[in-house]
Amino acid sequence: MPQITLDQGTVGYQDTGEGGEPVLFLHGYLMGGGLWEPMVERLAPDFRCITPELPLGAHHIPLNRGADLSLPGIARLVADLLTALDLRRVTLVGNDLGTAIAQIVAARHPERVGRLVLTSGECFDNCPAVWFRSLVPAARVPGLLTLAFQALRLRAARRLPFAYGLLTKGALPHDLIDEWMGTFFRDPGVRRDCAEFTRHFGPAALLDAAERLASFDRPTLIAFAREDRIFPYAHGERLATLIPGASLEAVPDSRTWVMRDQPALTARLIREFIHTTPAGAAPAGTTPA
Template sequence: MRAFEEIPSRQVRLADATINYRELGQGPPIVFVHGLLSNGTLWRKVAERLQTSHRCIVPDWPLGAHTAPVRPGADLSPCGLARMVAGFLDVLGLQDVTLVANDTGGAIAQMVATEHPGRLGRLVLTPCDAFDNFLPPMFRPLQYTAKVPGALYVAVQALRAHPLRRLPMTYGLLAKRPIPDHIVDGWLRPAQTRHATRRDTARFLRAIGTAHTLDAAARLSSFRRPVLLAWATEDRVFPFEHARRLAAILPRATIAPIADSYGFVPEDQPERLAELIRDFVNATNPATRHERQETS
């Protein structure tokens, strides 16, 4: 089994951006979407566990921890990011994709499901922005840093102090257990050291608003593929009630409560999440269902 962090990055060139990604394993494709100020390493423990049965494709999306800046003038709104995800799937020629998302990435995934569903076979949402919770209240000050010259630079430099990373307005309410320092260092270093990364991040922050998630919610009933809502029951940032609301809208949704975890389920409960994803993909894969019937 290959260790995630030892796998070299590959690149996909889109019209508006170059996306770095890691790939491990073979089998039905799973593509992961992280959130703001994190990158693909958020999914490292989950992808390592799924690589024995699935092709895990783990990009670094331009959400504040990316090293490949996007083209000037690119659409960095949430809908623009959804188009990038769809374009990424197109370039790799992926079909029947399981899209797995967390945090801000879950809002983007909802827009992929409503606007670009063609290559999706199923959707997995872990705790994420939804409805009128985009951004969650404790993170809204981040949007002000995007509007004041130099403020975002000061904010990310302050997070060189490790104790500040456990504050409620940073990563403190997202993970129940401490995230390894070298992982968070990797999330923050691009914005701390690259003007272009901060520029992209500020543009995305300025474009965030509940109009995007409310519009997606109003159209999610049209997404008729299987959906798994693998949601943390203790999450104070992305309330469990939102999983129930999403399940009431999505025609083929299943809720899987996850105990002993905050919103970063890939950090707090990677083994449980990987198990849920594997079982969900197998149960909703027509080929797998046919094989089970043949052997029964």
């Protein structure tokens, strides 16, 4: 996996596709970029697909001690990554907690964002979602978060609502989850990063982003799952009325992981969105990619 060193630390990422416009995918909590593989397989022939490993508990390299692991801090890390990779007019795609991060990047660091795609994930005050709010106080007790995640090493436990069970209508990608759990339990620095993020996890930055997105001027696609039991479709509707000119698409027969439950449809929506909308302005003093 390629790596790049930022002020916050070293970040791993996958970079797939020989050419075309850049598309950067943001994953959720205790997950990795491999979650997006069905999208990358379908879109890489036409676009450059980048999937960074965000420091949310399944990343392979701990960040530097003292790195800002708040939601705004991770949004800044994403913005710094775009700069370090010299990506311009990026189509930024989020899912689950990655949707919250994408909103904050678009609201606070829009310079290199050309388009925004928000799929089912945290919005407004649903951050963290109800099923996962107990993780915040758990992270404030040394070792308790690690103890709580021990159950996720058992495949049978992963279908529980407070695990991965409500994220997909299909079979869980156990090989991927095995990798995520292995990374979390193998490295104390990764566990430290995860606990640091979790103990500060809250809606303030996302509510601020919602206010700022009312003046966001880049093309935006909102593709929320109708049957999501964690992130209501109504939040997608609300985002669509909030962000100027945003288009809303309902993803049927899917829960949060639209890239897994409806990969062909989700890829088609993203491809058509890119092909039919001009990317936003490039930052001053740069040449469009």
